[in-house]
């Protein structure tokens with residue numbers, strides 16, 4: 078049971094860590110709410126030794142400028158990047174080398190197809206789509222594998238993070254792209270690779286390079302082999318890198334999944350710690366330039382939203398679905414059932430009623446709407 082510091086309301090749908098209800102985030106004086114939200118996120122980040130906000134060193138002390146994501150960290154000698162992957166002191170001591178184009182902090186494993194990926198309801202691994210150009214199977218690809226490429230680090234600070242282990246990594250998680258590419262290509266049952274995390278943005282150059290090395294090796298060894306590459310991300314990446322990923326996904330028969338966590342700016346800051354501006358801009362840019370270029374059967378990208386009880390309700394879904402539909406109502410959209418995790422373990426699983434209402438709302442705007450991880454659906 079959480080209490081809102083501002084209106085005094087007590088409810089099991091108010092996060093104990095955030096201590097502010099949805100109505101107050103949206104309607105109360107933002108000059109009062111904003112510092113509270115910032116202090117909550119700072120406190121949470123200190124616990125895991127991450128900087129309170131993206132560091133912006135002065136010109137005389139700059140050691141590194143990183144511009145792979147919206148945070149555009151500028152580090153001085155004792156700074157750590159917002160994502161945690163670039164720590165100048167730990168780099169100098171040899172404890173934590175920087176990731177680069179040719180090496181990244183990654184946990185890779187194989188997952189039987191069709192996986193529980195949010196896009197398996199329309200991709201070649203989970204459906205007959207893409208046969209014969211992007212898949213050798215005219216049904217779901219049973220007996221094949223997806224290479225799950227879990228990338229450490231994240232450019233957001235979602236209090237409900239469903240994969241918070243991305244914050245715990247060491248030198249042992251650093252792998253050369255060349256070594257990984259060889260391992261992946263060697264297993265002929267792997268038909269696709271999906272980057273997720275954390276989020277791929279802080280290591281986009283690595284993810285692109287690994288993808289290109291895999292494709293080059295396949296091209297040399299077996300031109301007929303199908304190998305799709307997908308990205309699942311929060312959308313905060315630099316425009317040219319994001320576009321490069323989209324092109325690789327399109328050419329290989331893969332797709333890109335955007336986490337559209339909220340549409341409202343204030344709600345996004347409250348739940349995720351940073352702005353959603355870049356995410357919405359990148360989504361719009363890619364959708365306007367690439368969606369539909371491969372034909373109707375193979376959607377190039379999708380959006381998805383986690384239905385956080387008390388915060389991401391049908392009103393928020395309406396704003397997101399409307400945003401997507403104004404670009405193109407054919408873009409696939411998934412609603413995901415929430416389970417308590419990370420700093421929001423006190424919130425219940427998305428109630429069935431909320432999920433149904435969100436689903437109904439999204440369907441008013443979009444033609445392809447899907448409800449993911451239904452098995453979690455709770456009643457209370």
Ligand SMILES: [Zn+2]
Nearest residue numbers: 081084098101
């Ligand atoms: Zn309140």
